[in-house]
Amino acid sequence: MFNAIVSADTLRTTLDSVSVLVDECKIHLNEDGIEIRAVDPANVGMVDLSLSAEAFESYETDGGLIGVNLSRLEDIAGMAGSDQLVHLELDEETRKLHIQIDGLEYTLALIDPDSIRQEPDLPDLDLPANVVIEGRDIDRAVKAADMVSDHIALGVDDADELFYVDAEGDTDDVHFELDREDLIDLTPGNARSLFSLDYLKDMNKAIPKDAEVSMELGEEFPVKMHFDIAEGQGKVTFMLAPRIQSD
Amino acid sequence: MDWTEKYRPSSLSELRGNNKARDKLQEWAETWDEHRKAVVLHGSPGVGKTSAAHALANDMNWPTIELNASDSRTKDVIERVAGEAAKSGTLTAGGGGRRIVILDEADNIHGNADRGGSRAVTSLVKEASQPMVLIANEFYDMSNGLRNACEDIEFRDVSKRSIVPVLRDLCRKEDIEFETEALERIAEMNSGDLRGAVKDLQALADGKDRIVADDVVTGERDTTQGVFDYLDTVIKKAGPEEALKASYDVDETPDDLINWIEDNMPKDYEGEELAVAYDFLANADKWLGRVRATQNYSYWRYAGDNMTAGVAAARRGEKGGWTRYGPPSYWSKLGRSRGTRNKRDYVARKIAAHHGVSMATARREIMPHLAVMTHHCKNRDLTVAMTARYDLDAEHVSFVTGSGKDTNKVQSIVEDAEERKAELAVEHSGGAFEGATAGETSVEGDEDEDEASEEQAQVTLGDSEAAEEDDDEPSPEERADEATDDDQQSGLGDFV
Numbered sequence: 182m183f184n185a186i187v188s189a190d191t192l193r194t195t196l197d198s199v200s201v202l203v204d205e206c207k208i209h210l211n212e213d214g215i216e217i218r219a220v221d222p223a224n225v226g227m228v229d230l231s232l233s234a235e236a237f238e239s240y241e242t243d244g245g246l247i248g249v250n251l252s253r254l255e256d257i258a259g260m261a262g263s264d265q266l267v268h269l270e271l272d273e274e275t276r277k278l279h280i281q282i283d284g285l286e287y288t289l290a291l292i293d294p295d296s297i298r299q300e301p302d303l304p305d306l307d308l309p310a311n312v313v314i315e316g317r318d319i320d321r322a323v324k325a326a327d328m329v330s331d332h333i334a335l336g337v338d339d340a341d342e343l344f345y346v347d348a349e350g351d352t353d354d355v356h357f358e359l360d361r362e363d364l365i366d367l368t369p370g371n372a373r374s375l376f377s378l379d380y381l382k383d384m385n386k387a388i389p390k391d392a393e394v395s396m397e398l399g400e401e402f403p404v405k406m407h408f409d410i411a412e413g414q415g416k417v418t419f420m421l422a423p424r425i426q427s428d
Numbered sequence: 429m430d431w432t433e434k435y436r437p438s439s440l441s442e443l444r445g446n447n448k449a450r451d452k453l454q455e456w457a458e459t460w461d462e463h464r465k466a467v468v469l470h471g472s473p474g475v476g477k478t479s480a481a482h483a484l485a486n487d488m489n490w491p492t493i494e495l496n497a498s499d500s501r502t503k504d505v506i507e508r509v510a511g512e513a514a515k516s517g518t519l520t521a522g523g524g525g526r527r528i529v530i531l532d533e534a535d536n537i538h539g540n541a542d543r544g545g546s547r548a549v550t551s552l553v554k555e556a557s558q559p560m561v562l563i564a565n566e567f568y569d570m571s572n573g574l575r576n577a578c579e580d581i582e583f584r585d586v587s588k589r590s591i592v593p594v595l596r597d598l599c600r601k602e603d604i605e606f607e608t609e610a611l612e613r614i615a616e617m618n619s620g621d622l623r624g625a626v627k628d629l630q631a632l633a634d635g636k637d638r639i640v641a642d643d644v645v646t647g648e649r650d651t652t653q654g655v656f657d658y659l660d661t662v663i664k665k666a667g668p669e670e671a672l673k674a675s676y677d678v679d680e681t682p683d684d685l686i687n688w689i690e691d692n693m694p695k696d697y698e699g700e701e702l703a704v705a706y707d708f709l710a711n712a713d714k715w716l717g718r719v720r721a722t723q724n725y726s727y728w729r730y731a732g733d734n735m736t737a738g739v740a741a742a743r744r745g746e747k748g749g750w751t752r753y754g755p756p757s758y759w760s761k762l763g764r765s766r767g768t769r770n771k772r773d774y775v776a777r778k779i780a781a782h783h784g785v786s787m788a789t790a791r792r793e794i795m796p797h798l799a800v801m802t803h804h805c806k807n808r809d810l811t812v813a814m815t816a817r818y819d820l821d822a823e824h825v826s827f828v829t830g831s832g833k834d835t836n837k838v839q840s841i842v843e844d845a846e847e848r849k850a851e852l853a854v855e856h857s858g859g860a861f862e863g864a865t866a867g868e869t870s871v872e873g874d875e876d877e878d879e880a881s882e883e884q885a886q887v888t889l890g891d892s893e894a895a896e897e898d899d900d901e902p903s904p905e906e907r908a909d910e911a912t913d914d915d916q917q918s919g920l921g922d923f924v
Contacts, residue, residue: 220519222493222508222509223493223508223509223510223511223512223513223516224491224493224513224518224519224527225512225513225516225519227519301519304519304520306520306522374522374523375523377512377515377516379508379512380512399522400522401517401522401523401524402517402522402523403517403518403519403522420519422516422517422518422519422522422525423516423517423522423523424515424516424517424523425515425516425517425523425557425558426523
């Protein structure tokens with residue numbers, strides 16, 4: 182049993198942060214909220230998302246697991262105005278999700294969860310550096326780097342206590358740095374890793390500009406980015422494997 | 429459950445048959461950090477290539493990314509999935525972590541669904557920073573560039589001797605009694621194909637707890653013969669009948685097979701036998717033409733007879749040794765000459781339209797004369813006239829005359845032809861637009877000089893039409909005059 186009402190805005194933000202990596206995902210329906218964990222087909226990017234029951238206008242379930250086609254669900258959510266409510270109800274018999282937006286009713290066929298890529302284990306990493314940064318600063322860095330290259334280095338200078346972004350193109354370079362003043366918080370440690378800009382661009386799309394993003398970094402290690410959605414009722418963690426530096 | 433999945437080896441040490449290939453693969457993986465090359469595993473279906481790749485990943489504890497033929501494998505998908513996977517570290521261990529990219533059926537990346545795929549694979553193989561395994565049935569179906577960029581490991585057919593113990597193990601695990609002879613028959617039937625043998629065993633054992641030799645129906649799986657082996661058969665060894673029958677097992681249509689044979693036969697045949705063999709091939713080609721024309725595919729048999737049995741029958745004396753056979757050059761030649769053929773057809777179409785002949789006639793009987801008359805644009809006026817008449821561009825002019833397309837000579841001819849065309853248009857309008865704008869008349873005045881010379885050329889090429897124009901021009905006016913006269917003036921006859 183699953184019966185919930187949620188604002189279209191919250192639903193869209195939630196779906197967006199998953200759909201940047203995968204087309205289909207499994208949604209765990211727990212009593213205290215929903216959970217989604219997915220890894221992209223190349224096994225390079227991963228998302229771990231939880232949205233608590235408080236983020237919903239009303240939320241009732243006795244547990245369960247459903248598989249959905251994200252782009253379909255996003256299209257439907259797109260039909261609603263931002264202040265409208267979306268009513269979701271699972272039909273256990275037919276395995277279909279009934280979605281109501283005012284008078285509009287959409288019946289979404291679900292996907293067999295077994296046919297969706299296995300969910301990844303959350304790697305347990307001990308990353309030395311931690312940066313808390315505003316979403317719009319990530320946006321600036323990514324946009325600037327995108328002008329010159331297809332990959333980007335994120336690093337923390339332990340001695341000077343600053344966070345920096347490097348992008349080296351064939352002819353032009355971009356360098357962007359933020360010191361303790363510009364950042365919300367900084368735990369220095371030696372860190373520098375190269376990442377695919379394609380992925381960061383996609384992830385950046387899902388990060389609200391006014392969000393506080395806590396970024397964990399290491400030496401040639403994956404980056405973890407944590408931020409809140411739905412006014413603190415939802416938590417998202419993106420994880421991205423580094424590019425191998427060829428030399 | 430499918431036994432081939434259930435008992436798929438989880439470690440290379442469990443892999444049966446192909447010990448040599450297995451050891452080579454293991455060595456490749458262990459020394460990957462030094463050579464950083466991709467590897468191609470190739471061999472017949474069912475000998476354990478895919479199993480080996482997965483077992484290896486398991487042994488090395490490398491996460492796998494797999495792209496197989498059921499995924500669409502366009503350039504985009506390959507670059508996004510395999511490309512990113514091959515250039516990135518892992519989520520658990522970062523930049524030092526290894527993962528393995530397995531590209532199954534790498535010899536089958538083509539067609540519309542996989543557009544641009546094989547080029548993407550080649551460039552990916554060259555810049556990958558993670559181990560990549562490509563799996564293929566036909567090593568030589570992959571492009572040259574791809575083959576050279578990879579190490580290759582051949583998986584040979586699994587011998588009957590190695591298949592029987594595998595089947596025996598399976599029976600024991602599944603608690604099925606068996607007669608050894610039954611297993612031997614299965615192994616025999618599936619010469620070389622371990623997966624086929626396991627599948628046959630499962631089908632036989634389904635719902636039974638004992639299999640005996642008589643259960644084994646001695647049907648054989650169709651096997652395909654590689655085209656290279658077949659060329660060897662038809663060109664060097666087989667008699668006519670054998671050559672024909674062997675061709676049934678080759679996975680090529682007669683349209684393709686004739687190109688394979690035609691391209692490779694002259695490497696071994698010489699003198700009289702070469703002439704006779706070509707005769708047969710010519711016959712085969714006629715039949716293929718009839719198939720195309722009538723869409724009656726039963727004619728394929730005559731084409732097949734000629735190109736296989738005929739070529740084999742033409743052979744005189746013993747052939748031996750090893751010959752380097754290659755894929756037919758027919759298609760690549762067609763591809764390279766496409767530009768030229770397009771130009772030729774364009775010119776022919778224009779000529780055909782102007783003179784009411786077929787394109788073939790235009791090509792065979794008119795274009796050679798034109799080419800001689802305008803050779804290297806020596807007769808400039810004529811060339812300008814031709815260009816204007818047939819509405820040719822620089823590339824077409826250069827095609828007919830043999831002068832370079834970018835030379836000033838050709839460029840100026842095309843420009844003059846443009847002017848000539850504009851004048852002709854004015855001429856042909858019969859004065860309908862005369863004096864319409866001041867600009868037009870002044871242009872005409874400037875070009876008076878050229879006109880005279882071009883008029884001459886015009887006469888040589890399209891004289892009939894030019895003459896017609898001249899005759900026609902006054903006539904409509906006259907007739908119109910007559911008509912108006914008629915309205916006002918009655919004829920004498922009206923009163924008779």
